[in-house]
Amino acid sequence: LLDSPLLAPVLAAWRGYAIVGGVVAGLGLAYAALAGTFSDTLTPAAVVDRQQGATVHAGFRRAHAKGLCVEGVFLGNGQLARYSTADLFTQRETPFVGRFSIGGSNPTAPDLKAGVRSLALDFRLANGERWRTAMNINPVLAVRDVDTFYEQLAALAPEPATGRPSAARLAAFFDAHPESRAFLAWQRQYQPTGSFATEAYHSVNAFLLTDGAGSEQAVRWAAVPMAVPSENVHADDDALQAELYERLAAGPVRFDLEFVLAAADDAVDDPSVPWPAERTRISAGTIEIRSASEQIGGACDVINFDPLVLPAGMSPSRDPILHARSAAYAESLRRRATEAALGRRQ
Numbered sequence: 001l002l003d004s005p006l007l008a009p010v011l012a013a014w015r016g017y018a019i020v021g022g023v024v025a026g027l028g029l030a031y032a033a034l035a036g037t038f039s040d041t042l043t044p045a046a047v048v049d050r051q052q053g054a055t056v057h058a059g060f061r062r063a064h065a066k067g068l069c070v071e072g073v074f075l076g077n078g079q080l081a082r083y084s085t086a087d088l089f090t091q092r093e094t095p096f097v098g099r100f101s102i103g104g105s106n107p108t109a110p111d112l113k114a115g116v117r118s119l120a121l122d123f124r125l126a127n128g129e130r131w132r133t134a135m136n137i138n139p140v141l142a143v144r145d146v147d148t149f150y151e152q153l154a155a156l157a158p159e160p161a162t163g164r165p166s167a168a169r170l171a172a173f174f175d176a177h178p179e180s181r182a183f184l185a186w187q188r189q190y191q192p193t194g195s196f197a198t199e200a201y202h203s204v205n206a207f208l209l210t211d212g213a214g215s216e217q218a219v220r221w222a223a224v225p226m227a228v229p230s231e232n233v234h235a236d237d238d239a240l241q242a243e244l245y246e247r248l249a250a251g252p253v254r255f256d257l258e259f260v261l262a263a264a265d266d267a268v269d270d271p272s273v274p275w276p277a278e279r280t281r282i283s284a285g286t287i288e289i290r291s292a293s294e295q296i297g298g299a300c301d302v303i304n305f306d307p308l309v310l311p312a313g314m315s316p317s318r319d320p321i322l323h324a325r326s327a328a329y330a331e332s333l334r335r336r337a338t339e340a341a342l343g344r345r346q
């Protein structure tokens, strides 16, 4: 059956996702193992059903559906090498493929109306390893476990009459979840800029760095913008994408990759709790974005930016949201890759 000429194009397309995503071979097993990180009643498929909403955009990511691909190099400065053995942190150039995106499941949503902007990166280390990170502009989440995240998705679902979430339902959700306070405080003071290049993007979840002697240090990280605001303000639906292309035509877009070191009593496994501002911050080097391209057919399209793809010298914390993300991203990839392979992208 696998040799059938009818299946050949489908298998070839799947293979593209498998090679670049590196996930398909082990997907069934990994999926089964990770499904256990959800509660007894909640599955990755149920979460992704809520994320994709009532209108399915076949072939697109079920979250952060609208975005564009970028490519560049990470210029390590050596300062993090004493905390992690990952060869990314030595003084070398590591190429990456990345993706800027906005939150939501609509691949044609207006850029400036989105509440979340994101940067995902897939670093290709010299020793063949990969490091994948998917970061958002918010430094913390409103929730600390997957069941509450699932409830939040229901509160955020648009009302059929208005196309917007119900303010009363959202207020009731936040009232019932005081752990959302730090997120809401961030949201109140956040001032969106007119550019993907002038936002800061956060890992939100914590990870562990391991040094050559086996000592562990819990960290979060952020891509901190080095670019200055542009004078060319765009207002159309693709404003952020247009601004980025324009900016890159004039030169690279740079971010400082900053690691924040947790102290002994910081909340490592809870993404709703900020760490004190005075924590030590170490720059690991510069993320230099040199080019951008359309996501369809672009190098980022087939990548699953699974936050658990880490090189030796980095490992996940026990934050349940982090582990749930991995399983949900795999479920989203399974859906979109199958649809794309069958030519059902729309």
Ligand code: HEM
Binding pocket: 047, 048, 051, 060, 061, 062, 063, 064, 067, 099, 100, 101, 118, 119, 120, 134, 135, 136, 141, 146, 149, 202, 203, 204, 205, 303, 304, 305, 321, 324, 325, 328, 329, 332, 333, 336
């Ligand atoms: C339980 C919590 C979460 C769930 C279930 C979830 C789920 C998803 C899913 C299904 C995708 C699409 C994946 C794909 O098809 O490639 C996605 C994309 C993404 N998520 Fe999450 N997510 C969660 C939390 C987070 C957090 C905490 C962050 C940021 C720190 C984040 C950042 C992103 C980004 C940047 C993308 C787009 C990646 C890309 O460009 O392909 N997510 N998420």
